[in-house]
Amino acid sequence: MSQSLGWKSWRAGAHRLLMRWGWDTRKLRKDRIVLEQVIFPAIHGDSKIQAILFIGCAWYTLHYPWMFHDRVFHTLEIDPAAAKYGSHRHIVGSCESLGAHFGTQELDCIIMNGVFGFGLDTPEALDKTLEGVHQVLRVGGLFVFGWNNLPAHAPFPPDEVVGWEHFEPIPFAPLGAAIYHSDPINQHRFQFYANRPALEVG
Numbered sequence: 001m002s003q004s005l006g007w008k009s010w011r012a013g014a015h016r017l018l019m020r021w022g023w024d025t026r027k028l029r030k031d032r033i034v035l036e037q038v039i040f041p042a043i044h045g046d047s048k049i050q051a052i053l054f055i056g057c058a059w060y061t062l063h064y065p066w067m068f069h070d071r072v073f074h075t076l077e078i079d080p081a082a083a084k085y086g087s088h089r090h091i092v093g094s095c096e097s098l099g100a101h102f103g104t105q106e107l108d109c110i111i112m113n114g115v116f117g118f119g120l121d122t123p124e125a126l127d128k129t130l131e132g133v134h135q136v137l138r139v140g141g142l143f144v145f146g147w148n149n150l151p152a153h154a155p156f157p158p159d160e161v162v163g164w165e166h167f168e169p170i171p172f173a174p175l176g177a178a179i180y181h182s183d184p185i186n187q188h189r190f191q192f193y194a195n196r197p198a199l200e201v202g
């Protein structure tokens, strides 16, 4: 981002304060509106989803833990400077190492939006991440993958990696699709998956 550190901390402070009073001064793109006003309420409305991991934190996501205050809401972000935007269960680390932070099938839902193509940029890194998601998400658990199909943020077609074999595309009820094109301007899409049982070996 081209914004200065001073501007960012001022903006984060203002957002934290104003959101406490229910005043959202962010200018939201369509994909963010879908995430916050459609996807989050549907996830929150599902009582089977109690343990959630949100990957990648920024000043404009700092209120997400408040939206899931009655759930076990983990956040994980590779940049230590962004820890202040995470939940009280925040982890500084890479999504490539989820197995180091969570037990097998510990989570009911993992949301990874805007991380692929924003630092998670190689097939190896995405594949390792998918292996970790598969390991720490319960069977049938929900994986939400949001990304931008733009040259600057799609270093390779993400469906090229084998790790997707662990997941079953599922229509997300409120959007009626397993792949939802949320914003034509930034070519953002959300993809929804259920975690499959571990593959049998032999």
Ligand SMILES: C[S@@+](CC[C@H](N)C(=O)[O-])C[C@H]1O[C@@H](n2cnc3c(N)ncnc32)[C@H](O)[C@@H]1O
Residues within 6 Å of the ligand: 055, 056, 057, 058, 061, 076, 077, 078, 079, 082, 093, 094, 095, 096, 112, 113, 114, 115, 118, 119, 120
């Ligand atoms: C564009 S922001 C997206 C933030 C948020 N997830 C959202 O919905 O907008 C991308 C974030 O992903 C983080 N990131 C990049 N690679 C990562 C990795 N391997 N593990 C965890 N976070 C990573 C970056 O540091 C950055 O804060």
